[in-house]
Amino acid sequence: MALSTTGMAQMLRTMILIREFDERAIRLRVAGKIYGAVHPYVGQEAVAVGVCANLTRSDRVTSTHRGHGHCIAKGADVRRMMAELFGRVDGYCKGKGGSMHIADFAVGMLGANGIVGGGLPIACGAALAAQLEGKGDVTVCFFGDGAAAEGEFHEALNITSAWKLPIVFVCENNQYAANNTVAVQHPGVDIAAHAGAYHMPGVIVDGNDVLAVHAATEEAVARARRGDGPSLLECKTYRWHFHAMRNTPPPDTRPPEEIASWKARDPIARFERDVRERGVLSAPEIRAIRERVSADLDEAVAFAEASPFPDAKDLLVDMYA
Amino acid sequence: MREISFQQALDEAVAEEMRRDPRVILMATDFTGDPVKEFGPSRVRFTPISEAVVTGMGLGAAGCGFRPIVNWRMVTFSFVAMDQVVNQASKIRYMFGGQADFPVTYRCTTGGGIGLAAQHSQSPYSMWMHVAGLKIVLPSTPADAKGLLKSAIRDDNPVVSFECSRLMTATGPVPDGDHLVPIGVAEVKRTGTDVTIVGLAYYVAEALAVAEELAREGISIEVVDPRTLVPMDADTLRASVRKTGRVVIVDEAPATCSAAAEIAALLAEDPETFRALRAPVRRVCAAPVPVPYSPSLERAALPGREDITAAVHEVLKQSV
Numbered sequence: 001m002a003l004s005t006t007g008m009a010q011m012l013r014t015m016i017l018i019r020e021f022d023e024r025a026i027r028l029r030v031a032g033k034i035y036g037a038v039h040p041y042v043g044q045e046a047v048a049v050g051v052c053a054n055l056t057r058s059d060r061v062t063s064t065h066r067g068h069g070h071c072i073a074k075g076a077d078v079r080r081m082m083a084e085l086f087g088r089v090d091g092y093c094k095g096k097g098g099s100m101h102i103a104d105f106a107v108g109m110l111g112a113n114g115i116v117g118g119g120l121p122i123a124c125g126a127a128l129a130a131q132l133e134g135k136g137d138v139t140v141c142f143f144g145d146g147a148a149a150e151g152e153f154h155e156a157l158n159i160t161s162a163w164k165l166p167i168v169f170v171c172e173n174n175q176y177a178a179n180n181t182v183a184v185q186h187p188g189v190d191i192a193a194h195a196g197a198y199h200m201p202g203v204i205v206d207g208n209d210v211l212a213v214h215a216a217t218e219e220a221v222a223r224a225r226r227g228d229g230p231s232l233l234e235c236k237t238y239r240w241h242f243h244a245m246r247n248t249p250p251p252d253t254r255p256p257e258e259i260a261s262w263k264a265r266d267p268i269a270r271f272e273r274d275v276r277e278r279g280v281l282s283a284p285e286i287r288a289i290r291e292r293v294s295a296d297l298d299e300a301v302a303f304a305e306a307s308p309f310p311d312a313k314d315l316l317v318d319m320y321a
Numbered sequence: 322m323r324e325i326s327f328q329q330a331l332d333e334a335v336a337e338e339m340r341r342d343p344r345v346i347l348m349a350t351d352f353t354g355d356p357v358k359e360f361g362p363s364r365v366r367f368t369p370i371s372e373a374v375v376t377g378m379g380l381g382a383a384g385c386g387f388r389p390i391v392n393w394r395m396v397t398f399s400f401v402a403m404d405q406v407v408n409q410a411s412k413i414r415y416m417f418g419g420q421a422d423f424p425v426t427y428r429c430t431t432g433g434g435i436g437l438a439a440q441h442s443q444s445p446y447s448m449w450m451h452v453a454g455l456k457i458v459l460p461s462t463p464a465d466a467k468g469l470l471k472s473a474i475r476d477d478n479p480v481v482s483f484e485c486s487r488l489m490t491a492t493g494p495v496p497d498g499d500h501l502v503p504i505g506v507a508e509v510k511r512t513g514t515d516v517t518i519v520g521l522a523y524y525v526a527e528a529l530a531v532a533e534e535l536a537r538e539g540i541s542i543e544v545v546d547p548r549t550l551v552p553m554d555a556d557t558l559r560a561s562v563r564k565t566g567r568v569v570i571v572d573e574a575p576a577t578c579s580a581a582a583e584i585a586a587l588l589a590e591d592p593e594t595f596r597a598l599r600a601p602v603r604r605v606c607a608a609p610v611p612v613p614y615s616p617s618l619e620r621a622a623l624p625g626r627e628d629i630t631a632a633v634h635e636v637l638k639q640s641v
Contacts (some may be wrong), residue, residue, distance in 0.1 A: 059384065074369030091417030103414040110384060112418060115408045122378020122409065128378055129385035132346065133362060138527035152404070162369065319454060321478035 003053070008280045009289070011053050015045040015268050017293045021078055024066065024297055025085060029245060033084045033305075036098045036246075039092065041069035042207075043240035046267035047172050048073035050213025051140055051299060054221045058125045060108040061140045064118035065100045065238070067112030067310050075107040078296060079303040087124040088307035095310045096318065116177070117150030119143065120169075124156050127167035127230075129172075137215040138166045140217075146177025148191045157198040157232065162231035168171075168220040171234045172207060177244045181252060192234035200230050207235030208267040211274065215311075238262035322470040328353060330463035330495050331484060332426075334470035335390060337499070339364065342388060346472060348375050349392035376402035376427065376458055380410050380479070388474060393429040396483065399438050411454030415517035422477040426470070430486045431459075432523060433623055437486075439611030442619075446521070449481055450550050451482060456480040456504055457550040459580075461491040461525035465548055468502025476504060483550075487523035507554035509561060513543035516567040516633050519558060519584055520546060524571040524624065531629045540633065541586040550580055557585045559594040566599035567636045573623050576606035600636040605629055613627035 019032075022040040029038045039050070053060065054071035063070035071081055076092070084091025084102050092102050099128055101112035115121040123141035130137040148171060160167050171191045175182055182189050195202025201223070204214045213235055220231035227248050240263060242250045252259065275281045325333070332354050339345045339360050347356060348366045354366045368375045370392060379391035384557035393399040399406060406427070414423055433442030449455055456478050460466040466484065473480035510525055511532050525546045532542035545561045547553060559562035562568045568588060581604045587593050589602055608622045
């Protein structure tokens with residue numbers, strides 16, 4: 001199905017929102033407004049957006065420690081996300097989770113995850129639920145190249161293929177697991193190569209091309225909805241920033257020319273060109289989107305600042321149902 | 322009342338809950354009986370030997386409205402799924418601010434005494450007790466096994482059901498019908514006045530046998546079974562010890578950081594129970610070794626009736 005004009009405009013807006021959200025998160029962390037760790041998604045926006053544009057609200061996703069982009073792309077509210085980063089009661093987890101544990105079950109976002117590979121089994125369970133429900137819903141499991149070295153990855157591909165579960169594994173190969181290159185971690189550079197061993201399609205996609213990601217996901221999602229089982233998409237991309245920051249951004253140890261070459265392939269700039277050339281949006285319209293995003297994030301920060309810190313008396317609330 | 326085995330009681334619990342609620346599904350590498358025949362292959366899943374993914378799948382499906390029962394078969398195998406239990410299942414509800422429930426039941430056998438050697442003779446109750454966020458049941462009779470497992474399946478939280486290997490063939494009366502035992506409620510299995518024996522799983526029946534022998538010596542033993550380890554019914558345990566003033570805790574796990582250690586602390590740190598104590602709190606636990614294979618060594622590693630009896634005599638002798 002071809003993307004509509006509105007669909008493409010929406011995708012561009014979401015990509016910009018993700019980038020600006022995380023750029024602000026970095027600044028707010030430096031300013032001490034955010035308390036814990038921040039893992040910016042900047043540079044990888046085309047993956048979350050290209051994938052999630054194929055999903056309905058009842059489809060589900062699981063995410064990673066670098067999860068803000070997946071949350072936003074699946075429809076989470078940036079005000080409640082920001083409030084969670086601020087550790088406030090109006091955050092998604094009432095301030096109990098923080099950046100690495102944001103979830104919004106109401107929109108099918110089953111959670112970020114602080115353990116590399118930890119979300120894969122949970123995604124498989126959501127896919128099992130979808131298969132048992134029989135309504136044609138699918139689950140998308142986001143993970144990084146690092147997770148492909150975890151046992152949970154191989155167990156997940158094996159069981160979902162054996163059971164033909166409706167799931168799409170989306171590997172965001174951003175070239176580094178923390179500070180180790182793909183070459184250090186894996187015998188080959190292509191994570192998608194594992195798909196063959198598990199009897200599922202394995203597709204390598206330019207993860208900085210949102211339309212390519214969208215098209216590849218469309219096929220994988222259709223396969224899952226038909227009941228034909230899982231697919232593995234490997235989106236080659238790059239994170240623009242450090243792996244994680246606490247008080248200050250750590251020094252980047254990656255080669256400057258490598259960083260520059262990937263920044264030259266900026267997924268947002270590329271998609272902006274695309275939509276202008278296709279006549280979907282004009283330059284002033286894109287500027288208006290950027291202004292709107294900025295205003296939305298101002299509002300999100302104000303919302304977070306206005307929300308109180310959780311009361312210590314609520315420490316034990318939510319432990320058990 | 323009819324008598325059935327511990328294993329039959331557990332199987333009945335699962336079958337009844339599956340009939341009662343179509344959202345209950347099973348995942349394991351194998352099953353007792355033939356649940357596929359009644360419930361079909363979509364609800365009864367033979368899994369690959371992939372404990373990590375299957376444990377997480379139970380959690381994920383639970384978060385999406387199902388009530389999975391994941392049977393690890395032996396607690397030994399659950400260690401392969403440590404991430405999914407410790408980092409995910411126990412924390413997921415709290416760290417997401419309570420926005421979803423995760424009604425998953427994890428089952429496994431525990432304990433030694435049947436010649437399965439070190440890896441397959443473990444009782445790591447306290448490892449899971451230590452991880453905040455799980456409920457843990459540990460039945461000692463067929464009736465409790467059935468009633469607690471049914472309650473576990475209906476509970477909206479991750480519950481671990483530890484099922485003692487040595488008890489599987491034990492028989493006992495089990496009420497007909499929808500027999501439920503509430504989670505978090507201990508039971509006094511025998512009343513007495515001189516010494517409380519807190520037994521876990523297999524050691525409840527052993528404590529009762531010891532109590533019967535000691536009654537002939539004129540020693541009156543009260544036997545208390547916690548039945549649930551999390552949440553622990555400290556009130557019932559303390560009430561018994563306040564009455565008898567003496568306590569022996571029997572557990573087939575090694576003593577260090579064990580369920581027995583937790584029970585001892587719960588008793589000793591309660592002022593009223595502390596004041597009622599007439600002798601030091603005494604634990605009878607396994608030796609701190611991997612459970613050995615040879616029967617002579619295995620017997621030496623695990624608590625026996627003579628150890629329990631000796632401990633009772635000691636606390637009586639040490640009494641103030």
